[in-house]
Amino acid sequence: MDSPQLDGSSARLDELFPGENSTDTRFREIEWTATPLGPVEQWPQELVTAIRTVMPSTIPMLIWWGPDLVQIFNHTYTDFLGDKFPDAAGQPARECWSEMWDYVGGLCAQVMDGREAVHGVRQLFVMERYGYPEETYWTFSYSPIFGPGRTVLGVFVATTEVTMQVLGERRMRALLALGSLTGDDTGGPVGICRAAVEALGLEPSEFPLVAAYLRRDLADDGEVDHIATAGAVGFEAATWDSAAVVEVSDGRVPRACVEVDGIVANAVIVPLTLAGRVRPIGALLVGVDALRAGDDSATSFFVAVAERMSTALTASHAFEMERRRVAALAEADEAKTRLLENVGHEFRTPLTLLAGPLECVRESTTSNLTDSDRDSLDVVHRASARLRRLVDDLLDVVSADAGQLRARLEPTDLAAVTRDCASMFAAVASDQGLELVIDAAENGVVLTDGEMWAKVVFNLVANAVKYTPAGRVSVRLVTDADAIRLVVADTGLGIPEDDLARIFDRFHRVERSGAHSIEGSGIGLALVSDLITALGGRIDVESEVGVGSTFTVVVPRQPVESAAAVDLPVAAADSVSAIFAPHDTASVTVDRADILLVEDNIDMRNYLVRLMTDEGWTITTAGDVESALEHARSTAPGLVLTDVLLPGRSGLELVDDIRRDAALQRVPVILLTARAGTDFVLDGLSRGADDYIVKPFHDRELVARVRVHLELSRMREQLIEESDNQTATLRNALDTRAAIGRAVGILMSVYRIDADAAFAQLTELSQNTNRKARDLAVMIADDFTAGLSSDGQ
Structure with a gap:
């Protein structure tokens, strides 16, 4: 403990350090005579003035005085010292700040020797004020305290600790x-x-x-x-x-x-x-x-x-x-889509086996059927037709889900299509006591997808008839310069308000008592919405329970100035006339009538064998690609009829193998598949197939197509035999056969006609132009492919 001060010194100390805080008290208690500063009464006026300035301030201030830099500081500065206080009071700076004197001492030397102030901003000092090294940051200014003759007597320090500010900003960045x-x-x-x-x-x-x-x-x-x-x-x-x-x-x-x-x-x-x-x-x-x-x-x-x-x-x-x-939902949805697609395609095979023989029996004039039997067959026929429509709707839904539901524009008389579809319900409406009003005046030919439009009309009218117990169903078609509007209204049960928002959701059904039938898959209106979207239009519905419903379809109108504007390129062919006109495809005699049938389904195989055997053709069967190739290479067939989906390798791969085999490459190949759609058709034709038949088909259609390709093959072989330049003729014949086969397939696909009608149309085009058959066929294929490419863009 320092000794008491003398009376004079005490008075001076009370004047310089008057505060009641621990800092001023400590400075009053120091025995100054034992320090380098000496007795208080002898302190120079410059030091006294500096102390009188520093001690009352609330800003942290420090004085280092004399050669030993004895430090005097105010109470606000004491907060910075930690455990260094009270020893720091009156202590030489070197002793107090020994842990960082290498840096601080250098700053002081600059002030004392250079007589200029120095400063620092956010300067790091590692201090030991709590018994351990501590990271601290300071903003400070060291200024000289001058005596006589600009002698530097001490250093005035104004400082602020910014440690928490620096840490806060650093932590905020993190x-x-x-x-x-x-x-x-x-x-x-x-x-x-x-x-x-x-x-x-x-x-x-x-x-x-x-x-x-x-x-x-x-x-x-x-x-x-x-x-x-x-x-x-x-x-x-x-x-x-x-x-x-x-x-x-x-x-x-x-x-x-x-x-x-x-x-x-x-x-x-x-x-x-x-x-x-x-x-x-x-x-x-x-x-x-x-x-x-x-x-x-x-x-x-x-x-x-x-x-x-x-x-x-x-x-x-x-x-x-x-x-x-x-x-998981996407995977489940994809699995559902695959299931629907596979089921839809698989349905086509039994539908073919059902519809084909049934149609033959119904149209037979020799069978001993009673009127009751024929009525029963008519019921079965209507049921199979309805089943086929459901399968087609299901596959359209799958196409819509996959983004592949695209309109194929062609000249269409919408009024005629609308009347025909709506009129199909006339008998049903009459039996149910309903008034069916159809207002579809002639409005000219427009560019649209007639098949899509027919499905829209059919589903909307069927829905209206189904949910109208009594009253009226009206179908009105209105055409103006820019749009076509179809309005299907009924006075039926109406749709509850809660169901209106979901009426076009897939598989959503509105359960309403009083309907003529509770049948339905829940995809009809959803498909209508998808079809209208593909046509670039929209559908709205207004309904009130007990009053009825009104569905309004609006699609853009694309008029056709003349049918020729969208016809496939018509070019003539003298050779087409010469080849096709003299021949009646119904009475052609085919020399090489041996056919290789590749089909794994036993029922379908037996059905096809019976159809073609009745035509007098010799049939060899195989259930897979390898067996088919073995038969073909041992005895070249006149024609190959193959299913696409086979065990192991597909029918498409069979086409590839046949076209690569020099001995078989001229054999015509017809693909038989349940997979409909232009993409599938083009895939098959691009591999070299001559034709593409989609299940279910009419037995006469299949027989006609087989007969046509057999005849083409016969004439080609005959031309090759009669030619002097066999190699050149062979190349030309192959090119011509492939081109004509593609053109016939395209005509059948675009216009939904059978082989006979396709050849009839090709013959008619030939007679009105002056182009050869091969040129005509190439132009048809090129135009069709270009049209698909532009649609895809």
Whole structure:
């Protein structure tokens, strides 16, 4: 304890250090005579003036005086000293700030010797004011205190500690970096943790060591698994007490010892959580820098970091669960679509076996059928027709789901199509006591997909008749310059308001008592909506329960100035006239009438064998591609009729093999398949098939097409035999056969006609132009392909 001051000194000390605070009290108690400053009464006026300026101020100020830089400071400055107070009062600066004097002493020397002020902004000083090295930041100014002759007597220090400001900004940067973590990151929770660790590692002063852990598969009872590390120190070589990580999963926030390069450091472990989970799903391990070991705010900050990561993990986990749910739904939807497509196509084979023989029996004039038998057959015929429409609707739905429902524009008399479709319900409406009014005046020919329009009219009128117990169903077609409007109205049961919003949803059915029938698949109106969308139009519905419903279809009108504007390129062919005109396809005699039938379905195979055997043709059968090739190579057939879907390799691959075989490449090949659509047709024709027949088909259509291709093959072989230049003729004949075969297939597909009608149309075109057959066929194929390409764009 310092000795009491003399009376004069006490008075002077009371004047210079008058405060009642601990700082002023300490300065009054110092035995100044034992210090380099000497007795208070002898202090120079410059020092007294400086003290009178510093001590009352509420701004932290410090005076270093004399050669020994004895320090005097005000009470506000004392807060910076920590455990250095009270010894720091009156202590030489070198002793007080020994841990950082190498730097601070140099600044003082600049002021004392250079007589100029120096300053620093956010300067790092490692201080030991609480018994351990501490990271601190200061903004300061060192100014000289001049005596006589500009002699520097001391240093005036004005300083502010900005440690918390620097740390706050640093920590805010870390939190902002974590703010970029989003739930839709492709890496999922593991990616979130890795990104977070990488972001935190960019602040090595705050995060010298950092690692994240997650439970395997985020299971409540799973093990903790190390997933990511990053930092300024080689954390890969670090070791730690892994039991501490397990402890945090039980809700505690322990500290762990981490050893890096032989140095043991402390680390804080904070939990990572998911919303809705009781137990943590992982942990964040953060090494605590030795310079921040006493910073109580660090733990709170690390907890905030873990909470921000937990928020991102929750969002990521939710996003991942939603992504999996959507993927599962998409997979289920795709599986459903495949099932519907496969079922729809598979239905075509039994439909063919049903419709073909049934039609033959109904049209037979020799069978001994009673009127009752014929009525029964008519019922079966209508049922098979309805089943075929349902299958077609189902496949249209599948096409719509796959984005392949595209309109094929052609000149169409919409009024005639509308009248024909609506008139189909005249008898049904009459039997039910309904008034069916059709108002579809002639409006000229427009460009549209007539088949799609027919399905729209058919479904809407069928729906109206079905749900109108009594009253009226009206069908009105109105055409103006830009649009075509179809209005189908009824005075039926109406649609409940709750169902209106879902009336066009697939498989949604409105259960209404009083309807004429409860039959329905729930795809009719959904298909109507898809078809109208493909036509570029829209459909609206107004309905009131007990009053009726009105469906309004609006599609854009594309008038056709003349039918020739959209006809396929008509070119003539003298040779076409010469080849086709003299021959009646119904009475052709085919020399090579041996046919190879490739079909794995026994019933379909027997049915086809019976059809073609009745024509006098010799049939050889095979159930797969390999057997078919073996038969063909041993005895070349006159024609190959093959299903596309076969066990093992497909019928398309059979076409490829035949076209590559020199001995078989001239054999005509007809594909038989349940898969409808232009894309399938073009795929088959592009491989070299001569024709493409879609199930279900009419038996006469199949026989006619087979006969035509047999005749073509016969004439081609005859021309080759009679030619002097066999090689050139063969090449020309092959090209001509392929071109004509493609043209016939295209005409049949575009105009929905059979082979006989296609050849009749080709013959008529030939007679009105002056182009050869091969040129005509090539132009038809080129125009058709170009049209499809432009539609696809």
